[in-house]
Amino acid sequence: MLVKVVSKNFDIPNSHKLEVAKDNGRYSSIEKLFTMAPEDVIEEVTKSGLRGKGGGGAPCGPKWKLMPKDDPRPAYLIVNGDESEPGTFKDRQIFQYDPHLLIEGIICSSYAMNIHDAYIYVRGEYKWFIDRLNEAIKEAYEAGIIGEKVMGHDYRMDITVHRGGGAYICGEKSALIESLEGKRGHPRLKPHQKECEWFFDNPATVNNVETIATVPFIVEKGYESYTAYGTERSPGTMLFAMSGPVKNPGVYELAFGNKMIDVINKIGGGMKEGKKLKAVIPGGSSCPILTAQEVEKAVLDYESMWDIGSTLGTGGMIVIDEDMSMIDVAKNLIEFYHHESCGQCTPCREGCGWIDKILAKVLAGEGTQKDLDTILEVCETMNGKTICVFAPAVKDIIKSIIIKFKDEFVKEFK
């Protein structure tokens, strides 16, 4: 079941060192890259069907085409490594085991969009990974892989790591840019039509770490090698993370289209201590929860997950066993969202707090049916009325827990 596109070098000892990385194929796409025209690189990535791996799943090639052509202003690539979605811990594998793959991906992607300056925004808690990434970047500068020339080619490439300060919302691309501009991480209003992002009024593209790390494979081997994996509508592979009471939690690269239950049982080793699976939150905590019956049917690709009323998100599955109270799960998650709401929009800032308080009441045995109705009403008030998708995500997860596990809440009523 396991495949190796992005994770190819993860198991090789010292794969983060330049010498070892080069021996194992790193930077081998660069020669071919410079024989291609930039627009051909974008075309190749578009045909590969590569999608954003940070949770949104937007097609990568079309996003790159939004960068204005012949614009005199400098353009920027901003790599989103602010991995903070609960249940998601895949980008750190790339920082830890194959930082040179990320650098190679940045070179390929920047060349495609005529970009010379890239920033990697990494969450502040990942200090150890930031140090490792910086070491790799230093090695790359010293070896002439980046800098004034890229491996002897007349192309300047500078890469800077920017350390975050512990704010979940900075994983939202426009909040990330605000943060990079030295401001509070408040998401920006979306434009009416699709356009690129703006960094100090200069055109910019924001891509997830794993997305960028997939580009060298596509450049070197051609889009057909990538579409050979996965399904027709969700081609390729993804780093799926699994956590909770399974025997082998971890990060596994899989083609799209595997059955979730097979992944949990065959790769995750099944439930610990013979416990029964109760639910799975499929792609980071912001995706609607799946009951055990739904998990049996779930297939890990974008469309299949939409079909059963959830989303694939970041691919970070949180498995929950029979011993866990779903009220505790809902309370835990709403505390997270209450803490992390940036506070810009009233429905989100206040709504998260209200739900948190009401759930505390239910947990204390003081709840009534009316409280659940109020929570669902608050969820509707939060949905679609805020600047970013944080509040709709809260609605998705909280509402799905309450509706699918209503009996557990009712049992606690006074």
Place this chain on the structure above:
Amino acid sequence: MSKFKYTPENETKFQEQIKKYPNSNSMMLPALWLAQEQEGWVSPDAMIFVADKLNKSPIEVYEFATFYTMFNLKPIGTYHIELCKTLSCMVMGAPELKKFIKETIGINPGETSEDGLFHFSEVECLGACGGAPMFALNGQYHENQSVDSLKNVIEECKNASKSSK
């Protein structure tokens, strides 16, 4: 005038980093990180210093620093335990670790022990869900933890502080 100043080494780091951005505003996070690495927290003096350096008013820096939870706006203990409390860690036993910290060190989240040795924070997801439950000790991740392993870590910290005295 601020009483705070970067060490010569940090001043060099600051000057190196500022060259990498099209606008000095981008230095807000890096500049505060340098201050926190130097003193263990971001003091009002350090904020005034950063404001002067980046041509901002102190209140702008304060407004920024209060948004990002990793900046300590008060001095904290020598050893900062950040225990992850989010879902995967909760499911895998973080509440027991929290209880143990309360029992052995006697502090609740947000508190520093009387001897100034430990500071305890309960934090949201640290991106180590596969190694749940986990905590970070002065930023270093400790994954797949149990009450026993936490006990050892606490003992090690106590011994290290005794031998350094």
